[in-house]
Amino acid sequence: MPSDATHGARDRTLRVALCQCNLPVGDLDGNVNRIRVLIGRAVEQGADLTLFPELSVTGYPPEDLLLNPRFADAAAAGVRELARTVTDTVVIVGLPALREDLHNAAAVLADHAIVATYRKHFLPNYAVFDEQRYFASGDDALVIDLAGVRVGVTICEDLWYPGGPGQWAAIDGGAELIVNLSGSPYHRGKGLERERMLAQRAADYCCFIAFCNAVGGQDELVFDGHSLVIDPTGEVVARGAQFEEDLLVVDVDMVGASRRRLHDPRWRQSLDARHGRVRSVSVSRASRPRLTLAPRSASVSLLEPDAEVYRALTLGTADYFRKNGFQHAVLGLSGGIDSALALTVAADALGADAVTAVSMPSRYTADMNREDASTLAATLGVELMELPIGDLATAYDGALAGPFAGTEPNVAEVNLHARIRGNLLIALSNKFGWLVLTTGNKSEMSVGYATLYGDMAGGFAILKDVLKTWVYRLARWRNRDTEVIPIRIIDKPPTAELREHQLDTDSLPPYDTLDAILEAYVEDDRSPEDIEQLGVDSALVGRVVTMVDRAEYKRRQAPPGVRISTRAFGRDRRLPITNRYRSR
Incomplete structure (x- = not known):
């Protein structure tokens, strides 16, 4: 990918394509082909950098497919095949990568080759996540020098903590843009929660953040898309569609990051926290005239x-x-x-x-x-x-x-x-x-x-x-x-x-009351004593809690269904059937 004088030495604008796509778990050949098609569309729109979701080659989450060595080998072979076709843009895709142990990884593809691999540092092991069952943690940050623009690479959970590889890439590696490949599943209010978190990270690191999320249903989980580009002040620059595929192409002017770092004294103070665990790789930018990009409005409203x-x-x-x-x-x-x-x-x-x-x-x-x-x-x-x-x-x-x-x-x-x-x-x-x-x-x-x-x-x-x-x-x-x-x-x-x-109220309390108890006990893990403080009758709380505890054997035999809450039965709330403990 030869350097291009048409960009000019002072061109600090990077065109980023976020490929928010629906990739079925286990469809390795189909996913590689779909990724290849989307790369072509991104190149047509002049993208310098093209992003895909977490574990995009395999689909997310692959669960115990990851325990089959042939599965990871086939995914790696698919990425090598994909890399041979990549030109005119830098591509970052997600895959399971084996190096002594298995890692949740992101491969950087450029000039027909895999030029670097980043390994996820923070592995979630709560709620619907059990990544520590499958993956080892990475121990450093990766920064790509893309023709003078420094880009840090992270994967999903890496940005949910204030420190870690995102901070290392920004502070130690000087990254002006942090990209995040994500498989972040939906629950009520998750989209706004993510926006607030990413806005805080962008402001703390004084950099842009490009968050590329998966979209689609996978058994009980739903991925809502809602990819984002956020500027160093924490403002949303562009927002992808919710619950549908989208190709979000955004021009990111890195001058905004430089300006923010000059004006924010926290940036200078944060330089004292450098630790040096950063790898860097240099890639060139494609040679082509800059295309005119239709403005993408950040005012696309979130769904109610x-x-x-x-x-x-x-x-x-x-x-x-x-x-x-x-x-x-x-x-x-x-x-x-x-x-x-x-x-x-x-x-x-x-x-x-x-x-x-x-x-x-x-x-x-x-x-x-x-x-x-x-x-x-x-x-x-x-x-x-x-x-x-x-x-x-x-x-x-x-x-x-x-x-x-x-x-x-x-x-x-x-x-x-x-x-x-x-x-x-x-x-x-x-x-x-x-x-x-x-x-x-x-x-x-x-x-x-x-x-x-x-x-x-x-x-x-x-x-x-x-x-x-x-x-x-x-x-x-x-x-x-x-x-x-x-x-x-x-x-x-x-x-x-x-x-x-027959009426439901013959056997159950009114649903307004019942659901208030259930939200507190099932979704928030509050004790019966805490629930009583909400003004609910003690005997009624005890009755409902007992019914919930005794019904575990039924729930274990229920079919899967869409998860929309922070605590769903099945993958999420896991209790033993044979269980003599009672909450009261």
């Missing part, structure tokens, strides 16, 4: 909270289907709020033609609920199949009459209806290759208000991490422009309709 949660649910659902080869979804539609929202999300994510709803009325099903289910399906354009279960319930009752003789009816009889419905949905799945979507919410799963092998039977749980109060909130948000979900569904009292005149 309800909208971003809904987008996370649709993206997570769509990618679970697409990446696993499913073409069609089926779910039970009762006429209640949970199945109504689940169906609406599925139709929005997959398209109405790819979803079948099944109404399975029993003698306990109100006419109003059948009407509401029919209205919703018609509004969405979804096929509605009706399979009454009355005769099947009678047959089950007859088959069990002998063993149940002389006993009082209890949950065994009540749950038969849920299990019959589950059997019918699974039969349709087996027959037609459809994936069954369950419709239960996080409030129900928390306290075990769900039937194993009944309404829990399925392959993906859209609302698994959505509290009941958020179910109502999202339904109202979806209706903001036009009524999609019949208002009667939103307004009527929730019921499982497994027995005569």
Whole structure:
């Protein structure tokens, strides 16, 4: 990549392309090809530096695929193949790199070669992350001298701490731009949290930060994109789209970093903290005239909270289907709020033609609920199949009459209806290759208000991490422009309709109260005593906590679902099933 006089010796502007892309885990050949295409698009737009997300070659997170040596070898071979085609831009891609031990790494590609490799320093081992299971930590910083512009390389967690390789690159290595390859998953409010953190780092280091995040669904996780370029004052220069792929191309004028360092006395004081653990590599800039770049507005608004949660649910659902080869979804539609929202999300994510709803009325099903289910399906354009279960319930009752003789009816009889419905949905799945979507919410799963092998039977749980109060909130948000979900569904009292005149409040406290307890206990890990200080009755807190603790065996058998909270069941909140400890 020969030097170009057209840039001029004093040209301190670097054109950076952030390739915010959706790369499936394990699709090594497909990901390398996709990266190659995006590099071509970046070169067409005159990018001097082209960035990809963390572990972009393998997809993130690869989990125990990393324990297979052939997997890392194949990823490295893919990067070597990719490097041979790189010209006219400097490319940084993520991969697992083996050097004595396995590292979460970033490879710098230029002039048909891998010119340097950076190894992630801070390895997250909390919440949904377990990188210390797989990777060793790097011990230095990397700075690229790109025709006189110094660029520090970091990976995701490296910038979530005030010190470390980002600081080393800026202070010891003189980096004016810190790039960050990231696989940062979504939860409610995460985007704003990231912006604030990165703004603080940019201001502290007196440099620009280019944050390139992954986008897409991966099992329970959703990556929201929302890549960023932030200037040395902490202001957002450019913001990538949320929940969709984007190629963000930004001209970064390094004079801003130099000016900030002259004016900020903290910079001079920070020079005393230098430790010298910085590697440096020099690369040249492509020879071409500077293109005129259309201005990218930083004022692109962040989605409102309800909208971003809904987008996370649709993206997570769509990618679970697409990446696993499913073409069609089926779910039970009762006429209640949970199945109504689940169906609406599925139709929005997959398209109405790819979803079948099944109404399975029993003698306990109100006419109003059948009407509401029919209205919703018609509004969405979804096929509605009706399979009454009355005769099947009678047959089950007859088959069990002998063993149940002389006993009082209890949950065994009540749950038969849920299990019959589950059997019918699974039969349709087996027959037609459809994936069954369950419709239960996080409030129900928390306290075990769900039937194993009944309404829990399925392959993906859209609302698994959505509290009941958020179910109502999202339904109202979806209706903001036009009524999609019949208002009667939103307004009527929730019921499982497994027995005569049943309401959820027969077994559970009001959902506003229940969800407040669950947020405190499940998501915030607060003790029952702390929760009582919120003004909640002590006996009620104890009852809910006991229900949560006893339902772990059910949750362990639930299908995966989209994570939207800071503490989700499954990858996130992991407790033993056999457990004698009680919180009170």
